[in-house]
Amino acid sequence: MKITAQDVRYIADLAHLELTPEEIVAMERDLGAILEYVAQLDQLEMPGLAPSPLHPAAAALAALGSAASNSTLRPDAQRAWFTPAEALANAPSAGAGHFKVPRIISVSEGTPEAE
Amino acid sequence: MLADSELRTLDLDASRALLTGRRATAVELVEAFQRFIPAADAEVHGYLALSPERALQQARRLDALVAAGQPLPPLAGLPMAIKDAISTRGVPTTCGSRILASYVPPYDATVVTRLEEAGALLLGKANCDEFAMGSSNENSAYGAVRNPHDLTRVPGGSSGGSAAVVAAGTAVAALGSDTGGSIRQPAAFCGVVGMMPSYGRVSRFGLIAFASSLDHIGPLARTVKDAAAVLQVIAGHDPLDATSAALPVPDYVAGLEAxxxxxxxxxxxxxxxxxxxxxxxxxxxxxxxxxxxAGCEIVDVSLPHNNYAIATYYIIATAEASSNLARFDGVRYGYREPDSRTLAEMYRRTRDHGFGPEVKRRIMLGTYVLSAGYYDAFYRKALQARALLTEDYRKAFTQADVILTPTTPTPAFRLGEKTENPLEMYLADIYTVTADLVGIPGLSLPCGATPAGLPIGLQLLGRHFEEATLLRLAHRYERRRGAATAD
Structure with missing residues (x-):
């Protein structure tokens, strides 16, 4: 499977990664090789086969009588959790009980926001 | 005063006996490890952080129980390391990544809470591949771990630090996580026991997510019995993990002698x-x-789609990783690249500088296979192949109670040997990835060594939620082998 530099830049943009020119070259090579390897799945005849469930032990759980409702949902009950100060303690920038981030809308003559 | 040589050979029973026989207090035991670890771990580099206050606090609690003549909890006095992918309140948790260099979790993973309630002493956090992505521990942003059996070789990964500290004797047991073999492969390379339980058996609440349909937490130890004792404590339903199974947990330790x-x-x-x-x-x-x-019936089974497992794994695991790792954006925790003009620029620069090459490669691959036009060609196809693999194992388990394979195709390879070729590194997981995809339990235990002294691992796989069968068989084999090598 051929991956171009343009493909790499498009995917990097979707993934919010700012790759350097050197990283783009390496990514072209590595992703190309890995995609070529995983293309072996095309050899499998799987028309109409249902995809695996997201819980890989789902069938076993059902057979063992663990009701799905028991194992997926907890009661919607109030309980103690982080205080606002604990939730903000790891923030790179916080103030007035909130996380602080740079501007969301770009401005043509803007200066970097204070962090 | 406990000698270093004694610390290196402790197991759970011996640790408990120190306390109950009043040979040492739990505080003395912790202090002995704290003296011993810095020099003993200097070359291995299995630890990323030590948690002396936390271990001492627990030790004082245990000593009070001993002084009052109270019964001790099941893991009392067991010195343990916790893989740095598992959250520990107040103790730095980096997941081997620069993007979490300054992160101190405000909560404990469920497994950590349960271990401490059971009396385990948490010595510190074990080195690992960044976000548990790797098979050699060379992807840690904080430097590789070296194999205690040969310092020029890798300990395996991604739980390389967990396996190495148990092998080196700088912890008696450890927790690791396994997404494609990350407990069993390093256990094999380092000559220790490592167990991945069934998907759903152990809560992942507080495990930093890599691939949610594949991530498991499990124990590493020097004996099968210790692995069983740790699993006993961490297994069981947890309302905080929606995937955890509401099933009773058997008595694994009692079942070992069946x-x-x-x-x-x-x-x-x-x-x-x-x-x-x-x-x-x-x-x-x-x-x-x-x-x-020993009386087992050896039967021939076939797993016809096994050759497709690595391809299936690298599509599903990277797809899930690209989604899970979207949370690392420099807003709520971790590293933020300074001086960005806009939010979008801050995301891109933070993630480029915060993540290492393998993590970026997997985010890119996962984003690609989920992107418009490719979802059916890659992701959906991989989920279908996963169903084929599951069916292979279902059939094989009608003929056999346990499936036995090597854990790894080779013994520990040299540091740097596979770093230039990601695909070659991925193939080191050929025997381990399918159990993660199928959700069945797997255990690796030592079965010998190469002439150069490198450990070799034997892998046992079982039906969903039949961990007890694997532990029982492994325990018996371990005893027979111990008796044989002692002759």
């Missing part, structure tokens, strides 16, 4: 193909013969 006569051990014919090291094959075949002598 007979193995008549147990059907399946040997997949595909497991002894090209690429398998001759020393590994010899050791594994000898183990099969020994189990036959």
């Amino acid at each position: 007979p193995i006569t008549g147990l059907r051990v399946g040997v997949p014919r595909e497991a002894f193909g090209a690429g398998l090291d001759a020393d590994v094959e010899r050791a594994v075949r000898a183990a099969i013969e020994d189990l036959a002598r």
Whole structure:
């Protein structure tokens, strides 16, 4: 499977990664090789086969009588959790009980926001 | 005063006996490890952080119980390391990544809470591949771990630090996580026991997510019995993990002594193909013969789609990783690249500088296979292949109670040997990835060594939620082998 530099830049943009020119070259090579390897799945005849469930032990759980409702949902009950100060303690920038981030809308003559 | 040589050979029973026999207090035990670890770990680099206050606080609690003549909890006095992918309140948790260099979790993973309630002493956090992505521990942003059996070789990964500290004796047991083999492969490379329980058996609440349909937490220890004792404590339903199974947990330790006569051990014919090291094959075949002598019935089974497992794994795991790792954006925790003009620029620069090359490669691959136009060609197809693999194992487990393979195709490879070729590194997981995809339990235990002294691992796989069968068989094999090597 051929991956171009343009493909790499498009995917990097979707993934919010700012790759350097050197990283783009390496990514072209590595992703190309890995995609070529995983293309072996095309050899499998799987028309109409249902995809695996997201819980890989789902069938076993059902057979063992663990009701799905028991194992997926907890009661919607109030309980103690982080205080606002604990939730903000790891923030790179916080103030007035909130996380602080740079501007969301770009401005043509803007200066970097204070962090 | 406890000698270093004694610390290196402790197991759970010996640690408890120190406390109950009043040979040492728990505080003395913790202090002995704290004195011993810095020098003993200097070359291995299995630890990323130590948690002395936390271990001492727990030790004082245990000493008070001993002084009051109270019964001790099941893991009382067990010195443990916790993989740095598992959250520990107040103790730095980096997941091997620069993007979490300054992160101090405000909560404990459920497994950590349970271990401490059971009396374990948490010595510190074990080094690992960044976000548990790797098979050699060379992807840690804080430097590679070295294999205690040969410092020029890798300990395996991604739980390389967890396996190395147990092998080196700088912890008696450890927790690791396994997404494609990350407990069993390093256990094999370092000559220790490592167990991945069934998907749903152990809560992942507080495990930093890599691939949510594949991530498991499990124990590493020097004996099967210690692995069983740790699993006993961490297993069981947790309302905080929606995937955790609401099933009763058997008494694993009590079950170790049950007979193995008549147990059907399946040997997949595909497991002894090209690429398998001759020393590994010899050791594994000898183990099969020994189990036959012990009264197991050896049966031939087939897993026809096993060759497709790595491809299936690298699509599903990277797809899930690209989604899970979207949370690392420099807003709520971790590293933020300064001086960005806009939010979008801050995301891109933070993630480019915060993530290492392998993590970026997997985010890119996962984003690609989920992107418009490729979802059916890659992701959906991989989920179908996963269903084929699941069916292979369902059939094989109608003929066999346990499936036996090598854990790895080779013994520990050299540092730097596979870093230039990601695909070659991925193939180190050929025997381990399918159990993660299928959700069944797997255990690796030592079954010999190469002439150069590198450990070789034997892998046992079981039906969903039948961990007890694997532990029982492994315990018996371990005892027979111990008796044989003692002759």
